[in-house]
Amino acid sequence: GESVGLHLPTLSVQEGDNSIINCAYSNSASDYFIWYKQESGKGPQFIIDIRSNMDKRQGQRVTVLLNKTVKHLSLQIAATQPGDSAVYFCAENRGTSYDKVIFGPGTSLSVIP
Amino acid sequence: KAGVTQTPRYLIKTRGQQVTLSCSPISGHRSVSWYQQTPGQGLQFLFEYFSETQRNKGNFPGRFSGRQFSNSRSEMNVSTLELGDSALYLCASSPGQGATNEKLFFGSGTQLSVL
Numbered sequence: 001g002e003s004v005g006l007h008l009p010t011l012s013v014q015e016g017d018n019s020i021i022n023c024a025y026s027n028s029a030s031d032y033f034i035w036y037k038q039e040s041g042k043g044p045q046f047i048i049d050i051r052s053n054m055d056k057r058q059g060q061r062v063t064v065l066l067n068k069t070v071k072h073l074s075l076q077i078a079a080t081q082p083g084d085s086a087v088y089f090c091a092e093n094r095g096t097s098y099d100k101v102i103f104g105p106g107t108s109l110s111v112i113p
Numbered sequence: 114k115a116g117v118t119q120t121p122r123y124l125i126k127t128r129g130q131q132v133t134l135s136c137s138p139i140s141g142h143r144s145v146s147w148y149q150q151t152p153g154q155g156l157q158f159l160f161e162y163f164s165e166t167q168r169n170k171g172n173f174p175g176r177f178s179g180r181q182f183s184n185s186r187s188e189m190n191v192s193t194l195e196l197g198d199s200a201l202y203l204c205a206s207s208p209g210q211g212a213t214n215e216k217l218f219f220g221s222g223t224q225l226s227v228l
Contacts (some may be wrong), residue, residue, distance in 0.1 A: 002184070031213060032212075032213045032214070034217075034220075036217075037198070041221065042221050042222075043119075043203050043222050044156075044203070044217075044219045045219065046218070049216060052194050058227075089155075089156065093157065093212050093213050095212065096211040096212055096213050097161075097168065097169050097171050097211075098144065098146050098158070098161040098168070098207075098212045099158050099169035100212055101146075101158070101212050101217070103155060103156040104155070105155045106155060
């Protein structure tokens, strides 16, 4: 069936390096995508979102890229810090109802000091 | 603005018991969604409530139920607990105007362990 999936379940990066977390989606009709960050013992927190009419969106140290041709989403974190260690989820909104919000399996990011 | 509050943070129950979890959304948010999170299945949608009505339901058995009160606070109940119900239960609130326009605000969850 259709799903939102992450290519890498774990990612380790050196502090100060840039991180790239990837996400594949399969529903070409999806028009809204969100990245969430979940730290240990907490619920997911919103990081950044992007609509399908955009290719790129930047936030503070984070950038989301959307490639609709290959149905691929990525989250780039600049100058990764220890506080960035967490599990990152992409979410695909396939429709207006809340059961259409599909989360990927998550990528665990570990920052090496 | 206070965030989403879930109580209790931890619960330990035995098989066959029932449990009630509580969620207080962000003030002004009328939609509350519930998710089950496990290492093997990730985040799975349970149901969503808006204005005291269940609008959407995921693929969970009838042992999982919920309700929403007039102040938008929500509870979920799991009856006849099974070992496989052990999970982190998350609630998320949003204004409720449609998932394609809104991000979700999550609570810290209730960690349920069934022995």
